[in-house]
Amino acid sequence: MNQHTRILVVGNGMVGHYFVQELVKRHPDLAAANLQVTVLGEEPRPAYDRVHLSSFFSGSTAEDLSLVEPGFYDRPGLTLRLNARVSQIDRHQHTVTLTDNTILPYDKLVLATGSYPFVPSVAGRDRENCFVYRTIEDLEAMTAAGKTAKSGVVVGGGLLGLECAKALKDMGLETHVVEFAPRLMAVQVDEAGGKVLRSKIEELGVHVHTSRNTTAIVDGATARHRMVFFDDTWLETDMIVFSAGIRPRDELARESGLAIGARGGIAIDDFSRSSDHNIYAIGECASWNDEMFGLVAPGYDMARTACAHLLGETSTLFQGADMSTKLKLMGVDVASVGDAHGKTHGCRSYQYTDEVRNIYKKIVVSGDGKKLLGAVLIGNADEYGTLQQMTVNEMPLPENPEFLILPASDGKEKPGLGVDALPDTAVLCSCNNVSKGAIGEAVAAGNCSIGAIKSCTKAGTACGGCVPLVTQVMKAQMVKLGMTVNNHLCEHFPYSRQELYHLVRVGQIKTFDELLHKHGHGLGCDICKPTAASVLASCWNEFILKKDLASLQDSNDYFLGNIQKDGSYSVVPRMPGGEVTPDGLIAIGQIAKKYGLYTKVTGGARVDMFGARVEQLPNIWEELIAAGFESGHAYGKSLRTVKSCVGSTWCRYGVDDSVGLAVQLENRYKGLRAPHKIKFGVSGCTRECAEAQGKDVGLIATENGWNLYVCGNGGMKPRHAELIASDLTKEEAIRMIDRFLMFYIRTADRLQRTSTWRDNIEGGLDYLRDVVINDSLGLGAELEAQMQHVVDNYQDEWKTAVNDPEVRKRFRSFVNSVAGDDNIVFVNERNQIRPATPAEKQQTAPAAKVIPILAATE
Amino acid sequence: MNQLQATNAQPATTAAVWHSVCALEDIWPNMGVCALIEGQQIAIFRLKDDQLYALDNHDPHSEANVLSRGLVGDLGGEPVVASPIYKHHYQLRTGLCVEDATVCLNVYPVEVRDGKVWVQR
Ligand code: SRM
Ligand SMILES: Cc1cc2nc3c(=O)[nH]c(=O)nc-3n(C[C@H](O)[C@H](O)[C@H](O)COP(=O)(O)OP(=O)(O)OC[C@H]3O[C@@H](n4cnc5c(N)ncnc54)[C@H](O)[C@@H]3O)c2cc1C
Ligand code: SF4
Ligand code: FES
Numbered sequence: 001m002n003q004h005t006r007i008l009v010v011g012n013g014m015v016g017h018y019f020v021q022e023l024v025k026r027h028p029d030l031a032a033a034n035l036q037v038t039v040l041g042e043e044p045r046p047a048y049d050r051v052h053l054s055s056f057f058s059g060s061t062a063e064d065l066s067l068v069e070p071g072f073y074d075r076p077g078l079t080l081r082l083n084a085r086v087s088q089i090d091r092h093q094h095t096v097t098l099t100d101n102t103i104l105p106y107d108k109l110v111l112a113t114g115s116y117p118f119v120p121s122v123a124g125r126d127r128e129n130c131f132v133y134r135t136i137e138d139l140e141a142m143t144a145a146g147k148t149a150k151s152g153v154v155v156g157g158g159l160l161g162l163e164c165a166k167a168l169k170d171m172g173l174e175t176h177v178v179e180f181a182p183r184l185m186a187v188q189v190d191e192a193g194g195k196v197l198r199s200k201i202e203e204l205g206v207h208v209h210t211s212r213n214t215t216a217i218v219d220g221a222t223a224r225h226r227m228v229f230f231d232d233t234w235l236e237t238d239m240i241v242f243s244a245g246i247r248p249r250d251e252l253a254r255e256s257g258l259a260i261g262a263r264g265g266i267a268i269d270d271f272s273r274s275s276d277h278n279i280y281a282i283g284e285c286a287s288w289n290d291e292m293f294g295l296v297a298p299g300y301d302m303a304r305t306a307c308a309h310l311l312g313e314t315s316t317l318f319q320g321a322d323m324s325t326k327l328k329l330m331g332v333d334v335a336s337v338g339d340a341h342g343k344t345h346g347c348r349s350y351q352y353t354d355e356v357r358n359i360y361k362k363i364v365v366s367g368d369g370k371k372l373l374g375a376v377l378i379g380n381a382d383e384y385g386t387l388q389q390m391t392v393n394e395m396p397l398p399e400n401p402e403f404l405i406l407p408a409s410d411g412k413e414k415p416g417l418g419v420d421a422l423p424d425t426a427v428l429c430s431c432n433n434v435s436k437g438a439i440g441e442a443v444a445a446g447n448c449s450i451g452a453i454k455s456c457t458k459a460g461t462a463c464g465g466c467v468p469l470v471t472q473v474m475k476a477q478m479v480k481l482g483m484t485v486n487n488h489l490c491e492h493f494p495y496s497r498q499e500l501y502h503l504v505r506v507g508q509i510k511t512f513d514e515l516l517h518k519h520g521h522g523l524g525c526d527i528c529k530p531t532a533a534s535v536l537a538s539c540w541n542e543f544i545l546k547k548d549l550a551s552l553q554d555s556n557d558y559f560l561g562n563i564q565k566d567g568s569y570s571v572v573p574r575m576p577g578g579e580v581t582p583d584g585l586i587a588i589g590q591i592a593k594k595y596g597l598y599t600k601v602t603g604g605a606r607v608d609m610f611g612a613r614v615e616q617l618p619n620i621w622e623e624l625i626a627a628g629f630e631s632g633h634a635y636g637k638s639l640r641t642v643k644s645c646v647g648s649t650w651c652r653y654g655v656d657d658s659v660g661l662a663v664q665l666e667n668r669y670k671g672l673r674a675p676h677k678i679k680f681g682v683s684g685c686t687r688e689c690a691e692a693q694g695k696d697v698g699l700i701a702t703e704n705g706w707n708l709y710v711c712g713n714g715g716m717k718p719r720h721a722e723l724i725a726s727d728l729t730k731e732e733a734i735r736m737i738d739r740f741l742m743f744y745i746r747t748a749d750r751l752q753r754t755s756t757w758r759d760n761i762e763g764g765l766d767y768l769r770d771v772v773i774n775d776s777l778g779l780g781a782e783l784e785a786q787m788q789h790v791v792d793n794y795q796d797e798w799k800t801a802v803n804d805p806e807v808r809k810r811f812r813s814f815v816n817s818v819a820g821d822d823n824i825v826f827v828n829e830r831n832q833i834r835p836a837t838p839a840e841k842q843q844t845a846p847a848a849k850v851i852p853i854l855a856a857t858e
Numbered sequence: 859m860n861q862l863q864a865t866n867a868q869p870a871t872t873a874a875v876w877h878s879v880c881a882l883e884d885i886w887p888n889m890g891v892c893a894l895i896e897g898q899q900i901a902i903f904r905l906k907d908d909q910l911y912a913l914d915n916h917d918p919h920s921e922a923n924v925l926s927r928g929l930v931g932d933l934g935g936e937p938v939v940a941s942p943i944y945k946h947h948y949q950l951r952t953g954l955c956v957e958d959a960t961v962c963l964n965v966y967p968v969e970v971r972d973g974k975v976w977v978q979r
Contacts, residue, residue: 555942
């Protein structure tokens with residue numbers, strides 16, 4: 001007999017591949033462990049991430065989705081055959097037959113055949129441009145059809161159907177969802193939740209038709225198809241995608257006489273074994289206790305169980321799965337936890353509905369009010385992690401459970417779930433089955449960053465939904481082990497930015513060399529140097545291109561301009577409050593024209609000129625300065641713009657002079673260096689045309705003075721600013737802003753905008769208000785004085801630079817030549833220049849390379 | 859890595875020639891400049907104790923000629939420059955990209971003679 005154990009795995013989908021990974025994890029050298037593993041996959045490519053299949057439409061490629069590390073299947077003892085479909089199992093001979101009649105023997109067989117999309121038996125379902133949504137090939141076909149279609153229908157309003165609807169919408173099609181049941185996502189969501197979900201989805205422009213049973217698909221009059229419903233109403237569309245549920249691919253098992261679950265699926269026991277003990281079934285094709293699981297996490301669980309059992313370990317059991325889910329469907333949070341429908345005998349529920357924002361939340365608690373049994377969250381699922389852990393771990397409910405889902409009143413924290421209360425067995429990452437205990441062990445072994453935790457435990461590497469909770473547990477564990485949660489700036493300084501700030505101020509340190517000598521080591525790097533530069537500037541505000549400061553500046557600060565993709569620079573003169581005279585505009589126009597620059601009005605309400613080479617910068621700025629302009633600090637971690645609306649001067653609704661205040665504020669804080677950039681907005685009335693509530697500092701005029709808002713953010717993670725004080729006079733507002741900004745500069749981390757800083761302040765807005773407005777730390781006067789020092793020492797960096805020959809000399813492309821960088825090449829587009837693409841650069845003959853600049857620059 | 863270093867240190871062209879580039883004072887300490895040598899852009903850095911390094915000015919990750927304008931420092935004791943565009947780090951001694959070991963820049967011999975900086979290419 002063969003001394004090797006021959007393992008055949010049928011199906012190279014998510015779970016089949018995971019099984020092989022488990023095997024390899026336990027026996028990196030399969031051949032040495034006498035294992036001979038053959039994997040048969042019907043699809044043309046190795047396993048890929050079906051969960052993120054939809055990202056294919058937003059640009060992911062088949063390679064991006066691949067789950068298989070290059071070379072993984074090349075190891076000795078492992079063979080992967082693609083385009084290999086098994087058509088028959090002979091349990092007596094211990095062989096399988098492929099469609100090309102190849103016969104392969106096995107000792108152990110693992111079925112991981114997944115499921116297929118169910119298509120209801122509607123006449124005409126085989127017509128052209130009718131699709132299902134399961135494989136990369138399905139999506140490729142849909143993309144091709146989408147190019148010529150104007151409209152699309154998804155049959156099925158479940159989880160996948162809605163994901164598919166999003167894809168059609170993104171293709172620019174008029175999109176409909178046709179659902180047989182009276183509501184969307186009937187499996188996960190209750191009736192009230194379904195209603196809220198529907199209006200959310202409809203808000204996004206998708207047409208929803210519920211209680212609609214399709215009876216036939218025929219030729220359409222205005223589009224390719226007409227779908228006829230049971231009541232003879234109809235809908236016309238160019239393409240149709242069926243997403244009406246899945247069915248287990250159990251045909252091989254049925255034909256070979258294996259036991260089948262009551263609702264289909266290969267019946268398995270707690271070891272993932274089928275009725276034939278040499279055959280295992282895992283993933284969506286398996287049925288455990290007559291239950292099937294259409295999610296990856298339980299599939300992975302079965303794979304681990306099967307692998308352990310196959311290798312002779314009997315202590316790992318599959319015992320069902322928590323089917324809680326959290327998704328973002330078309331940008332709408334949808335979550336369901338445990339007994340979402342409240343089917344448990346005697347249970348009771350709390351519900352919260354917000355028909356304005358379309359938010360619905362429900363929790364189901366046990367009859368005695370002690371345990372959380374389930375939950376439904378639509379529109380906002382922030383509490384998912386907490387509720388899911390409480391349910392799964394049967395943790396005691398807080399006294400007033402309704403507060404778990406009621407919105408927190410301004411600035412107050414919700415009763416969260418202290419991570420300490422979680423048992424070690426709590427599974428934090430259900431995708432990868434990582435428990436709280438495992439995170440704890442990883443931390444103890446020295447993995448103290450989320451990156452390290454991810455690579456050693458795999459937690460957070462699939463859907464990512466568990467990352468916030470995992471981070472919380474990691475930090476709590478670090479504190480518990482007496483470690484400090486490391487916020488060291490970089491390898492050269494064992495301090496946080498806040499600590500460095502204090503060292504600089506208290507030690508009166510004026511140079512980086514001194515700072516490095518006293519508190520750090522090595523040469524420094526591109527993290528600590530700019531940070532030190534910023535701290536030194538906010539403390540002493542010396543000219544940033546002074547010889548011993550220059551080498552610390554980020555390249556943008558060093559050249560006082562933003563570097564662009566081709567190595568050229570942008571030029572942004574300050575226009576306080578967005579106000580500019582006609583003469584100013586003319587000067588900018590003339591200068592831009594003279595130097596051949598591209599001009600654009602920015603999102604910060606001023607003019608940006610692009611395409612200047614370094615050696616042109618001083619000349620351009622000299623002319624701008626002559627025309628009355630100053631540096632706009634578009635390059636600095638410093639005050640950018642104070643956006644204003646036109647205000648009471650002109651606007652019929654304005655109640656105060658917003659432009660005047662904006663100009664005053666911009667002139668006061670210009671040049672102020674901070675942990676990150678700072679933006680202001682000033683609006684003349686509550687209509688808020690300056691979008692002050694999206695800025696770090698916002699002011700809105702009222703009948704009784706100025707309302708001050710802080711810590712707003714646009715950009716990557718928008719956050720509304722919060723009202724910190726009302727009805728201030730201008731002078732009061734300025735004092736409060738002085739304190740607020742200086743407190744931020746003192747205490748924030750590197751590259752932390754005020755919004756993230758605020759979210760990390762213990763005590764939240766109340767604490768901030770106490771410090772800034774009520775002066776609870778008695779720091780007010782000191783912070784104001786510091787700000788005044790910075791204000792008094794302001795200088796226009798560009799003016800200083802162009803007037804200092806030594807500094808001016810720095811602005812050249814080459815130390816030994818007056819030539820310019822001939823890799824900066826422009827072409828014409830919409831009557832202005834733009835950087836040439838690499839292909840265009842190749843085409844351009846060397847002689848014609850640099851487009852004529854209208855003035856000599858030297 | 860060693861092999862790469864060896865093949866890259868000498869450009870494959872014919873006998874390399876020494877070029878006088880600029881005065882040492884033209885390079886401020888802890889900073890770089892770019893030299894144009896026979897049409898080629900070479901970034902030269904001056905670190906602590908006037909230690910000099912020379913490597914390609916072209917950043918293959920951004921395809922821009924910008925490395926001389928990057929911040930210098932060290933990672934784990936190895937001197938590096940960070941590209942100002944996407945912040946890839948290149949080792950000054952070897953030209954090797956820290957984030958992407960498949961990329962290695964040419965490095966050039968560089969030295970000071972009588973207060974002048976010379977580069978061999
Ligand atoms: C030029 C401009 C786009 C435009 O053509 O309109 C722009 C251009 C850049 N923005 Fe911006 N942002 C511009 C307005 C904005 C705005 C709108 C605003 O200010 O009202 C925002 C959202 C508001 C906000 O910041 O909260 C904005 C949010 C960002 C972000 C995300 C910040 C965040 O906190 O999430 C970045 C990235 C960063 O700073 O880390 C960024 C970064 C950048 C950088 C610096 C990226 C880079 O490193 O090259 C771009 C520099 C180009 C240049 O050379 O000037 N830009 N950027 C706008 C210049 C405004 C100005 O006059 O100074
Ligand atoms: C668009 C989409 C979104 C999803 N989103 C989520 C989500 O957010 N969260 C979640 O948990 N789950 C999600 N799922 C479900 C998840 O993808 C499945 O649970 C998971 O893929 C199941 O893995 P499996 O290995 O059992 O099946 P599959 O991944 O389908 O793999 C089965 C493989 O076996 C092959 N096969 C079948 N029969 C044979 C045969 N006779 N011979 C050879 N090969 C055969 C098939 O071709 C297939 O490649 C989503 C699914 C889709 C389609
Ligand atoms: S949004 Fe992105 S691409 Fe546009 S200017 Fe800002 S940073 Fe550049
Ligand atoms: S729960 Fe999905 S990655 Fe952790």
